[in-house]
Amino acid sequence: MPSPTRLFALAALLVSATALVPPGHQGVPNQASTPDNTPAPTPDNAVIADTAGQVNQKSSAPIDAPPNADVAPTTVTAVDGTVTDANTTIAAASAGNSTRRRDVGRFGKRQSGFEQVFAGLPAGQHDASIEGTAYLTYTVVNNATYNVDACLAWAATIPNCVFVNLYYEFNNELLDFVFSEKSNLKCAAYGDIHSAAEKTNFGGQASYPQVGNATVPLTYITQSSGFATKNLVDPDTPEGYDLVFGPTGGANNAPGYMGFAFIDKYDVDACAQLCNGRGVDPVGGSCQYFNIWRAVVSGVPTTYTCSMYYLVADESTAVNYGQGDLVVTLSRGYARRSLAIDGGFEGYTACDEFCFTASDATWTGTSPAGGVADAGIFFFPPYARTGHGSALLGAAFGDDALAGTLAPAAPIATVAGRQYVVQFFADRSFSGPTLEAAASVEVRWNGKKVGGVTGFQTYGLVQAVVVGTGSDELSFVGGAAPAWVFLDDVSIFAL
Ligand SMILES: *[C@@H]1O[C@H](CO)[C@@H](O)[C@H](O)[C@H]1NC(C)=O
Ligand SMILES: *[C@@H]1O[C@H](CO)[C@@H](O)[C@H](O)[C@H]1NC(C)=O
Ligand SMILES: *[C@@H]1O[C@H](CO)[C@@H](O)[C@H](O)[C@H]1NC(C)=O
Ligand SMILES: *[C@@H]1O[C@H](CO)[C@@H](O)[C@H](O)[C@H]1NC(C)=O
Numbered sequence: 486m487p488s489p490t491r492l493f494a495l496a497a498l499l500v501s502a503t504a505l506v507p508p509g510h511q512g513v514p515n516q517a518s519t520p521d522n523t524p525a526p527t528p529d530n531a532v533i534a535d536t537a538g539q540v541n542q543k544s545s546a547p548i549d550a551p552p553n554a555d556v557a558p559t560t561v562t563a564v565d566g567t568v569t570d571a572n573t574t575i576a577a578a579s580a581g582n583s584t585r586r587r588d589v590g591r592f593g594k595r596q597s598g599f600e601q602v603f604a605g606l607p608a609g610q611h612d613a614s615i616e617g618t619a620y621l622t623y624t625v626v627n628n629a630t631y632n633v634d635a636c637l638a639w640a641a642t643i644p645n646c647v648f649v650n651l652y653y654e655f656n657n658e659l660l661d662f663v664f665s666e667k668s669n670l671k672c673a674a675y676g677d678i679h680s681a682a683e684k685t686n687f688g689g690q691a692s693y694p695q696v697g698n699a700t701v702p703l704t705y706i707t708q709s710s711g712f713a714t715k716n717l718v719d720p721d722t723p724e725g726y727d728l729v730f731g732p733t734g735g736a737n738n739a740p741g742y743m744g745f746a747f748i749d750k751y752d753v754d755a756c757a758q759l760c761n762g763r764g765v766d767p768v769g770g771s772c773q774y775f776n777i778w779r780a781v782v783s784g785v786p787t788t789y790t791c792s793m794y795y796l797v798a799d800e801s802t803a804v805n806y807g808q809g810d811l812v813v814t815l816s817r818g819y820a821r822r823s824l825a826i827d828g829g830f831e832g833y834t835a836c837d838e839f840c841f842t843a844s845d846a847t848w849t850g851t852s853p854a855g856g857v858a859d860a861g862i863f864f865f866p867p868y869a870r871t872g873h874g875s876a877l878l879g880a881a882f883g884d885d886a887l888a889g890t891l892a893p894a895a896p897i898a899t900v901a902g903r904q905y906v907v908q909f910f911a912d913r914s915f916s917g918p919t920l921e922a923a924a925s926v927e928v929r930w931n932g933k934k935v936g937g938v939t940g941f942q943t944y945g946l947v948q949a950v951v952v953g954t955g956s957d958e959l960s961f962v963g964g965a966a967p968a969w970v971f972l973d974d975v976s977i978f979a980l
Pocket of ligand 3: 668
């Protein structure tokens with residue numbers, strides 16, 4: 486016969502098992518499932534400013550390259566505080582491997598004509614050409630006169646060109662004898678606006694061949710003038726993103742920071758590619774937002790920052806105006822567009838405190854034959870990862886152990902052949918480690934299993950890569966009371 490103590494322990498166990506109040510009756514989640522309250526990281530602005538002091542993105546038209554070269558693709562000059570090798574491509578700097586084609590050579594929205602921002606020194610004096618950021622390409626124009634008009638007309642054909650530096654370069658063998666144009670009047674195009682303070686390239690290079698022991702004449706520069714538009718080209722919003730704010734003089738200091746990259750031009754498409762290709766944060770998941778801004782150090786454009794976030798920020802946190810000599814300029818925020826409508830289940834607001842439903846305007850919960858309330862949407866902050874809404878899989882009242890199905894009310898409009906990542910957070914902790922060990926949720930894309938997760942855990946990231954067909958059915962199938970599964974923050978991002 487069991488001792489009274491053992492009987493008591495057995496009874497307590499039975500009571501605790503039967504005392505499990507199901508979510509449909511506003512049960513309290515298992516205490517072992519205390520959420521992780523570690524604050525989401527924010528940018529380390531000192532590291533960004535320090536790295537800005539290490540990169541050198543400034544250049545002039547080369548003395549040894551032919552005119553009219555194609556504008557080189559945007560490159561990455563630093564990632565998370567580490568200066569990268571020269572010519573690091575956006576793809577190489579991305580942890581993922583998004584192979585999306587970029588619009589190369591697309592015209593931005595040019596605003597106004599070019600006006601002179603500084604004049605060259607008088608003809609007889611040695612001058613210097615610009616060494617500045619965002620160098621694009623150069624041409625030579627007919628040097629019978631100081632041909633400003635030809636230079637500006639050419640500049641208008643170079644996408645994103647907002648500044649030209651016009652100057653004579655003497656003693657360059659290629660210009661004097663090799664290139665067919667036979668002109669030493671160079672017109673160099675830039676994607677950023679520069680000033681006379683950046684006239685630091687005085688030439689002094691040997692271009693002519695050595696003949697006997699004669700002194701090789703060194704290159705030198707005269708009449709270096711600059712012409713600029715009023716502003717940089719207003720960028721088109723990158724595909725798959727929405728402009729959140731900008732341009733302003735404040736960079737985001739927001740939570741959910743994943744890291745940063747420096748790029749060699751103000752190129753929002755390059756930032757978008759870096760965000761799409763950024764590795765997943767184990768807590769927050771995919772990059773969902775980027776902040777691009779220009780660093781002006783001691784008055785000189787120095788680098789272009791892409792800061793990446795797994796939480797969407799806005800202008801209210803764009804309050805980092807710079808450090809020391811570094812001033813933040815042209816700051817813009819872009820949010821990655823999710824194809825999941827109301828992925829946070831925040832649209833269900835039938836009460837102020839606690840309520841639930843099988844379906845709302847954007848989501849449909851269904852039970853299998855014989856099942857009761859096996860999938861639904863809850864208004865109840867304690868069940869949500871963020872906000873007040875979440876979805877539940879598994880019988881809300883614990884009436885059966887059947888799996889429910891939750892699906893968007895309308896198919897997802899995709900681009901056929903395009904890859905997407907379905908991201909969501911699943912909590913399998915309500916009933917505690919023992920009962921939730923059996924918890925399981927499956928992600929289906931057009932009825933086929935593409936991913937899922939099993940076992941006890943508080944809200945954790947789940948991702949599945951899918952391919953669009955044009956119109957696609959997403960569904961989540963799972964839960965088997967008391968191994969309930971809560972879902973929240975569903976996103977579908979193009980890769
Ligand atoms: C970078 O690319 C340019 C142009 O393609 C090339 O001339 C240069 O040698 C490259 N530099 C390095 C370090 O690879
Ligand atoms: C890209 O990623 C996929 C799946 O993540 C992998 O199978 C493929 O080999 C990768 N391709 C390249 C070029 O890295
Ligand atoms: C024009 O450029 C060519 C080639 O560099 C040079 O030989 C010639 O002297 C230049 N003419 C003038 C007027 O500077
Ligand atoms: C080259 O140098 C030698 C000795 O230094 C000198 O005698 C000769 O005249 C020089 N030749 C020329 C072309 O300057």
